[in-house]
Amino acid sequence: MNNKKDRLIRGTAMNGRVRAFVIRTTALVEELRQRHDTWPTATAAMGRTLTAAAMMGAMLKGNEKMNIQVRGDGPIGHIIADANALGEVRGYVTNPHVHLPSNSSGKLDVAGAVGTSGFIYVAKDLGMKEPYTGSSPIISGELGEDFTYYFAISEQTPSAVGVGVLVGTDNAVMEAGGFIIQLMPGLNDDEITEIEHAVGSLPPITSLMDQGLELEEMLKWMLPDAVVHDEMDIHFQCQCSKERIEQTLISLGQSEIEELIAEDEKAEVVCHFCNEAYMFGKEELEQILEQIAN
Incomplete structure (x- = not known):
């Protein structure tokens, strides 16, 4: 090149x-x-x-x-x-x-x-x-x-x-x-x-x-x-960020997040556009659950 x-x-x-x-x-x-x-x-x-x-x-x-x-x-x-x-x-x-x-x-x-x-x-x-x-x-x-x-x-x-x-x-x-x-x-x-x-x-x-x-x-x-x-x-230039991916997870709803915690204790979300992987640990998923509940 x-x-x-x-x-x-x-x-x-x-x-x-x-x-x-x-x-x-x-x-x-x-x-x-x-x-x-x-x-x-x-x-x-x-x-x-x-x-x-x-x-x-x-x-x-x-x-x-x-x-x-x-x-x-x-x-x-x-x-x-x-x-x-x-x-x-x-x-x-x-x-x-x-x-x-x-x-x-x-x-x-x-x-x-x-x-x-x-x-x-x-x-x-x-x-x-x-x-x-x-x-x-x-x-x-x-x-x-x-x-x-x-x-x-x-x-x-x-x-x-x-x-x-x-x-x-x-x-x-x-x-x-x-x-x-x-x-x-x-x-x-x-x-x-x-x-x-x-x-x-x-x-x-x-x-x-x-x-x-x-x-x-x-x-x-x-x-x-x-x-x-x-x-x-x-x-x-990709517009993705951990904050934006977090909003996507929030939009999944309470039961989906509870399932992720119960089954994997973590979530990996990959952006289609740039193939960047974002990891969310158990604590982060629990915080997202709190946000949904409130």
């Missing part, structure tokens, strides 16, 4: 009528691969989803946050990712130990792991009473096309989404990243065709990263007149 840091750049082109996000997520995906012990095909599927989530999180503002669920019919089960406007991302897959033979083009068979039928669900917490929710069908299981379709169907924003993960022979993540190009109103047909051609002729983003290209160079490849407006660091 290279030592370039994970970051996202945001830019516009064609006098603001195109907006673009280009991202590197190599360290993020590798950290979650290690935490969840994902096998290569599962790593690629999880990494592509995390990469899309990080870019969609960058479209939010302030304290807004979002959750993405990819629920396909493949052996990987569900892919869950959380992201916010601060570049903080976390995620997991239901079945991390999925690895399939390469597909017909010699690549990791992400569609085989995700499935080609199902839905992508997006919930955005925008600080309102109810979260904004959107969904769209999975059309290929490769995820880039599926998120492209999501933007067209659910957010009515013509977009091109490319996401990729390059896994080494030792199963570690060598490169991970992606881009989202979004077309704003006011583009003519020739301009749209030009953008489609540029995006279509782009080699896989991870192979460009592997060759040492910077995010800015990849953006210019697709949109030669692009102007970068800002950038942000991207990193893994």
Whole structure:
């Protein structure tokens, strides 16, 4: 794995009528691969989803946050990712130990792991009473096309989404990243065709990263007149804590806690998102019982 840091750049082109996000997520995906012990095909599927989530999180503002669920019919089960406007991302897959033979083009068979039928669900917490929710069908299981379709169907924003993960022979993540190009109103047909051609002729983003290209160079490849407006660091961040897990235990109720004390005299709770284990001894469980009683 290279030592370039994970970051996202945001830019516009064609006098603001195109907006673009280009991202590197190599360290993020590798950290979650290690935490969840994902096998290569599962790593690629999880990494592509995390990469899309990080870019969609960058479209939010302030304290807004979002959750993405990819629920396909493949052996990987569900892919869950959380992201916010601060570049903080976390995620997991239901079945991390999925690895399939390469597909017909010699690549990791992400569609085989995700499935080609199902839905992508997006919930955005925008600080309102109810979260904004959107969904769209999975059309290929490769995820880039599926998120492209999501933007067209659910957010009515013509977009091109490319996401990729390059896994080494030792199963570690060598490169991970992606881009989202979004077309704003006011583009003519020739301009749209030009953008489609540029995006279509782009080699896989991870192979460009592997060759040492910077995010800015990849953006210019697709949109030669692009102007970068800002950038942000991207990193893994879980919101779990012993206090939050304690609240979960409290919500189980008195009889469940009494059972834990009687049977095991302790409880171990593992966070789905980061695989961190939290231990509660007999005394702590008895204190939780007191809280429930009061």
